[in-house]
Amino acid sequence: MDRIKALELSGAEIVVRCLQEEGVECIFGYPGGAVLYIYDALFKQDKVRHVLVRHEQGAAHAADGYARSSGKVGVCLVTSGPGLTNAVTGIATAYLDSIPMVVLVGQVPTKAIGEDAFQEVDTVGITRPCVKHNFLVKDVKDLAVTIKKAFHIAQTGRPGPVLVDIPKDLTAQDCEFLYPDSVSMRSYSPITRGHAGQIKKAAKLLLEAKRPVIYAGGGVILSNASDRLTELVRLLGVPCTNTLMGLGGFPGTDPLSLGMLGMHGTYEANMAMQHCDVLLAVGARFDDRVIGDPEHFAQNRRKIIHVDIDPSSISKRVKVDVPVVGNVDDVLAELLKLAKAEACGNAAALDDWWRQIAEWRARNCLRYDRASSIIKPQYVIEKLYEVTGGDAYVTSDVGQHQMWAAQFYKFDKPRRWINSGGLGTMGFGLPSAMGVQLAHPGATVACVTGESSIQMCIQELSTCKQYRLPIKIINLNNRYMGMVRQWQQFFHGNRYSESYMDALPDFVKLAEGYGHRGLKVERPEDVEPALREVFARKDELVFVDFVTDQTENVYPMVAAGKGITEMIFAEDL
Amino acid sequence: MRHIISVLLENEAGALSRVAGLFSARGYNIESLTVAPTEDKSMSRMTIVTRGSNDVVEQITKQLNKLIEVVKVVDLSEAAHIERELMLIKVRAGAKEREDMKRMADIFRGRVIDVSDNTYTIELTGDGHKLDAFIEAIDPALIVETVRTGTSGIGRGNRVLKA
Ligand SMILES: Cc1ncc(C[n+]2csc(CCOP(=O)(O)OP(=O)(O)O)c2C)c(N)n1
Numbered sequence: 001m002d003r004i005k006a007l008e009l010s011g012a013e014i015v016v017r018c019l020q021e022e023g024v025e026c027i028f029g030y031p032g033g034a035v036l037y038i039y040d041a042l043f044k045q046d047k048v049r050h051v052l053v054r055h056e057q058g059a060a061h062a063a064d065g066y067a068r069s070s071g072k073v074g075v076c077l078v079t080s081g082p083g084l085t086n087a088v089t090g091i092a093t094a095y096l097d098s099i100p101m102v103v104l105v106g107q108v109p110t111k112a113i114g115e116d117a118f119q120e121v122d123t124v125g126i127t128r129p130c131v132k133h134n135f136l137v138k139d140v141k142d143l144a145v146t147i148k149k150a151f152h153i154a155q156t157g158r159p160g161p162v163l164v165d166i167p168k169d170l171t172a173q174d175c176e177f178l179y180p181d182s183v184s185m186r187s188y189s190p191i192t193r194g195h196a197g198q199i200k201k202a203a204k205l206l207l208e209a210k211r212p213v214i215y216a217g218g219g220v221i222l223s224n225a226s227d228r229l230t231e232l233v234r235l236l237g238v239p240c241t242n243t244l245m246g247l248g249g250f251p252g253t254d255p256l257s258l259g260m261l262g263m264h265g266t267y268e269a270n271m272a273m274q275h276c277d278v279l280l281a282v283g284a285r286f287d288d289r290v291i292g293d294p295e296h297f298a299q300n301r302r303k304i305i306h307v308d309i310d311p312s313s314i315s316k317r318v319k320v321d322v323p324v325v326g327n328v329d330d331v332l333a334e335l336l337k338l339a340k341a342e343a344c345g346n347a348a349a350l351d352d353w354w355r356q357i358a359e360w361r362a363r364n365c366l367r368y369d370r371a372s373s374i375i376k377p378q379y380v381i382e383k384l385y386e387v388t389g390g391d392a393y394v395t396s397d398v399g400q401h402q403m404w405a406a407q408f409y410k411f412d413k414p415r416r417w418i419n420s421g422g423l424g425t426m427g428f429g430l431p432s433a434m435g436v437q438l439a440h441p442g443a444t445v446a447c448v449t450g451e452s453s454i455q456m457c458i459q460e461l462s463t464c465k466q467y468r469l470p471i472k473i474i475n476l477n478n479r480y481m482g483m484v485r486q487w488q489q490f491f492h493g494n495r496y497s498e499s500y501m502d503a504l505p506d507f508v509k510l511a512e513g514y515g516h517r518g519l520k521v522e523r524p525e526d527v528e529p530a531l532r533e534v535f536a537r538k539d540e541l542v543f544v545d546f547v548t549d550q551t552e553n554v555y556p557m558v559a560a561g562k563g564i565t566e567m568i569f570a571e572d573l
Numbered sequence: 574m575r576h577i578i579s580v581l582l583e584n585e586a587g588a589l590s591r592v593a594g595l596f597s598a599r600g601y602n603i604e605s606l607t608v609a610p611t612e613d614k615s616m617s618r619m620t621i622v623t624r625g626s627n628d629v630v631e632q633i634t635k636q637l638n639k640l641i642e643v644v645k646v647v648d649l650s651e652a653a654h655i656e657r658e659l660m661l662i663k664v665r666a667g668a669k670e671r672e673d674m675k676r677m678a679d680i681f682r683g684r685v686i687d688v689s690d691n692t693y694t695i696e697l698t699g700d701g702h703k704l705d706a707f708i709e710a711i712d713p714a715l716i717v718e719t720v721r722t723g724t725s726g727i728g729r730g731n732r733v734l735k736a
Pocket of ligand 1: 177397398401425427447451454481482
């Protein structure tokens with residue numbers, strides 16, 4: 001170490017060098033006073049590409065989409081004060097879905113901190129509850145090691161966003177640059193390997209089960225465990241259901257898949273969850289949108305095995321019998337070993353279980369009116385699936401369209417379905433699609449959205465133009481905040497308070513105004529040809545405005561607070 | 574149930590607010606909280622007294638453990654432990670009350686640490702019940718001011734919380 005002549009760099013250069021050392025190829029940001037030195041350092045190099053968004057929320061979502069689709073850490077850079085506050089929604093979105101992200105923020109100069117200086121906010125205070133961790137760097141000597149720690153914390157254990165607040169004066173000071181190869185923190189050492197005894201118990205339970213179900217969440221995707229999960233499910237021949245965050249963790253087209261479970265899950269998935277005798281939960285957290293009322297869920301006795309990297313996810317809402325804390329992929333590998341060594345016992349019981357599941361499936365709970373003369377949103381997603389060969393990256397906003405995309409696009413691969421599950425952030429779809437497209441330049445990327453959501457980050461159409469991002473925007477335009485309208489119809493006596501979207505822009509002209517192509521589709525028979533045409537345009541962003549049925553609802557539905565099997569079906573209304 | 578949670582954490586600016594923020598954000602209650610550096614100045618020891626069902630307290634310890642700056646967490650009340658609190662109480666002690674007040678302090682093994690013409694300041698340590706009992710035992714009209722530190726705790730015997 002001492003033989004190498006340490007390099008003297010400015011704080012700003014150190015920031016950029018750290019990114020290079022971390023292998024960061026692309027960051028998303030927006031300049032301002034507090035980060036001008038960093039922007040200057042970015043200007044003077046060409047290893048780290050900077051993508052200029054049009055609003056800092058877009059920067060955070062884009063970094064997030066980049067991370068979700070690639071598995072790498074997403075990075076964004078914003079200025080102090082309003083730059084940071086604009087980004088908070090995006091940071092919280094990443095936090096709730098445990099997405100590895102590093103957020104670099106400018107701060108007013110050290111001496112001005114606490115003086116209500118121009119564009120000063122308490123960044124560390126504001127973001128504390130919505131980051132995995134945050135740092136305020138007080139000395140330029142600490143800058144490199146702090147950034148190293150940020151990358152380390154963001155992508156180990158249960159991943160999450162980590163923020164580094166950097167006062168402007170530090171970025172102008174010179175300091176030796178030494179980037180540590182690794183960091184060790186006595187207060188942070190996440191568990192990875194599961195407890196062998198617990199895994200043995202889990203394997204025994206699974207192999208002896210008569211009515212087993214595997215319930216897989218976003219943790220499977222975050223820990224790159226899809227292959228292992230798929231192998232285990234197929235080896236055991238047991239049903240598997242995925243959460244909204246876990247779609248693609250097990251192939252949606254596999255006959256062993258029950259589809260999504262939860263509030264808008266399939267009948268068969270929710271029934272199987274309720275009536276199984278052994279439940280293996282992997283990288284999932286029994287959240288309220290998934291199992292509904294925990295008391296109702298507990299009415300049926302079953303043995304629960306819960307594999308999760310985060311001890312605090314275990315026995316939080318539901319008591320479990322066999323907790324296994326560890327990295328999902330590692331634990332599944334161990335489970336697989338044990339399962340392979342034993343002959344699977346309960347073939348006859350499993351046959352009965354599958355017969356029962358077939359009966360539930362026969363209910364055909366996702367049925368909709370295919371003869372409709374108005375475009376049904378479900379039909380658009382089905383055709384989107386067909387036209388893209390089931391192989392697109394699909395981002396979504398929040399609302400009915402999100403649920404239809406989750407229900408009708410069968411994801412066979414992980415990291416293809418990109419949506420804000422935990423925070424439910426409208427505005428996520430377009431900027432996250434930019435991150436996806438930048439991480440996968442040649443890939444097909446579709447953003448499924450609604451006319452309300454898309455307007456929350458519509459400015460990013462300009463970013464898409466600048467960087468030639470050929471995203472296909474699938475706008476399911478029902479002239480309503482559809483999901484709000486649906487709840488008002490079901491639970492508020494059809495009083496559609498403020499959920500009608502009036503004075504909508506002409507989306508075709510709007511897209512054209514930003515320099516893109518726009519297309520409006522109004523008849524069911526035009527849906528497929530339009531999609532074929534649009535996806536043939538490999539190099540262009542196309543905004544497709546589908547005029548869809550205003551009254552369509554997402555079925556089945558479990559009302560908030562109800563039991564997981566207390567479902568409302570299309571035929572009930 | 575009352576629980577005493579001991580936390581060993583990095584002695585860094587902001588660490589305290591992370592703990593306090595966690596409790597308020599998740600709706601856990603804090604009866605008292607004490608914190609100061611340990612013999613190793615880079616670390617602080619915190620004692621939090623909280624109330625909640627076993628499930629809630631399990632969540633509290635897990636959530637505390639998740640904080641990056643937290644090194645170790647233990648629920649002291651799970652096993653044998655000692656708890657102490659310090660109280661400084663200023664009472665009226667004019668000619669009429671002096672003798673009684675001194676006797677009272679003696680009974681509770683308190684010490685008079687400051688005297689003025691008409692007041693005593695008494696220092697008292699013990700568990701919370703003992704301090705409560707002292708307050709109960711004297712005429713409320715004579716209490717001028719009370720300052721309590723909140724509970725600090727430590728495990729008995731070989732039970733230690735160390736990095
Ligand atoms: C930022 C934000 N504000 C409000 C909401 C509440 N919300 C959930 S869905 C929804 C309606 C979405 O409408 P649209 O984008 O048109 O989609 P649709 O449900 O019609 O498919 C609203 C307002 C939210 N999720 N996010």
